[in-house]
Amino acid sequence: MPMPRWAILPAMGRTILIYAAALAATVLLLEWLQYRFWARELGIEMLVGLVGLGCVCLGIWVGMRLTRRSDPAPFTRNEAAIRSLGLTPRELDVLEALVGGESNKTMARDLGVSPNTVKTHLARLFGKLDVTSRVQAIETARSLRLIPAPGDSDRTIARPDG
Amino acid sequence: MPMPRWAILPAMGRTILIYAAALAATVLLLEWLQYRFWARELGIEMLVGLVGLGCVCLGIWVGMRLTRRSDPAPFTRNEAAIRSLGLTPRELDVLEALVGGESNKTMARDLGVSPNTVKTHLARLFGKLDVTSRVQAIETARSLRLIPAPGDSDRTIARPDG
């Protein structure tokens, strides 16, 4: 399941608080500068225009902050899904080794166990993920965010028509 | 429909024009409302505050418009890589069917051919991609942007150059 939408609200709330503080500071700054003097000197229209201009810049900055992508997508492993599926640490090791596309024999050598053990872990993994093939296991694991998807952690971009 | 990158610039310019028009309209509206009266009634502080609030909202809206991503990563298929590898259309069909994690028999049924044909296409595909397993073929194809990776938009963009 994807990250709930409301999870970004704290960040937005913090930004809004920062903005509110900046606004209050601006108002106090104007008061401190005895803006009434400036109002008499420049005229109310000019004062309102200047304030509006400043507030527009502030709003643009806030708007950009609000819509900025939480950029790196740091890939947080879905521990809840792991627990609900009952995946053991060793099964996760096999799952991570699975994405390399190697054979059971090679994975066994990498993990330092027997190919039969890898087969056992894989069989249980397939059962828990409710899949029947290695490729489906990888796809399902990625959709459940058990393992990082391509472009999630390492940003290796091969540009088309290179 | 192809959407060149520079095409978003007019959209931004349009947005800026809309913002400028809205600002002018607001100023005129204030003038029309004889804001001097409101300034005397509410006090300059309140007037400035209201104008600032309105302009901040306007600025936030503009900021959000300016930083809105234009369809992030529409996934352009790497036709150059396809050509350089010598991949035939049918081999690409098999490659796309491969990501589903189905067996050769199922892919053959989906493609309307014999399992032996799928095996032949797969063998040539493995040779051209220089891999030895289905999973490696998918990983390599994704890294070469022959097929969309999870997280990429599923809409394929037609490129002018064949």
Added chain:
DNA sequence: CCTGTCGTCACCCGATCGGGTGATTTTGCC
């Protein structure tokens, strides 16, 4: 102590895969 879970390994067996060779038909192009 007993039970449950986990990790490890073994064996069997059928299905599938990967690799190779060969053949035929279709398609597009000169």
Added chain:
DNA sequence: GGCAAAATCACCCGATCGGGTGACGACAGG
């Protein structure tokens, strides 16, 4: 028509995979 590429299908064969069962030791928890 001739040619080349592509697509199709068949067969063989060894390797691997997927599924199932059984077993053993370690280890935590009641």
